[in-house]
Amino acid sequence: MQKKLILDTDLLDITISRLCQELIENHGDFSETVIIGMQTRGIFVADIIHKKLEKLTKKNIPFGYLDATFHRDDFRRREIPVKANETKIDFPIEGKRVVLVDDVLFTGRTIRAAMDTMIGFGRPQKVELLVLIDRKYTRELPIAADYVGKSVNTLTSQRVLVELEAQGHKQNKIWLINKD
Incomplete structure (x- = not known):
């Protein structure tokens, strides 16, 4: 198995800062986001x-998380049953601009499932x-992302591994792994 570093700690921090600046440019005071x-x-x-945006804008921005497990089209195709995770959206999304955040965009199926799941919480004005x-x-x-940290040419046989300190890793790094 070969590992190639895509983003190291410093580049990942710069990338996240750039993404936050793009969001600020497009969402202003985040009153509807x-x-x-x-x-x-x-x-x-x-x-x-979220934390970086709140620090930069000095605004409270509604934040939640969504589990789309039961809306996935491969939910019943797996040999081992998938366990659902918690969904926590304790604010209305009706008429709001939703910024949906994920680590890696691969096939697009998880995002499709997320949009199906979100409808249960109201109809957003826009989803990015x-x-x-x-x-x-x-x-x-x-499915295409509105905000992208880095685009990477990959093969289906490869895997992207995101290691974050918040997940218990020593440093924030993103790797491309060849499963040779």
Whole structure:
């Protein structure tokens, strides 16, 4: 197995800062915006983005997380039953601009499931997608991110590994792994 470093700690911090600046440019005072992290790994990225945005804007921005397990189209196809994670959205999303955050955009199926899940909480005015890594050439559904940390050319056989301090790792790093 070969590992290639995509983003080290410093570059990841710069990337997240840039993403936050893009959000500030497009959302202004965030009065009509909510941030929702995707379970399981997207919540860590969303939390980092949320804290940095609140610090930069000095505003309280509604933040929650969403589990789309039961809306996935492969839910019943797995040999081992998937365990659901917690969904925590304790604010209205009706008429709001939702920034959905995940770590890696791969096939697009998880995002499709997330949008189906969100409808249970109201009809947002707009949904935007923010991802740290956009895996190009692997999309199975016509899903595209509005905010991308880094686009990476990948093969289906490869894997992107996001290691964050919030997950218990020593440093924030993102790797591309070849499963040779």
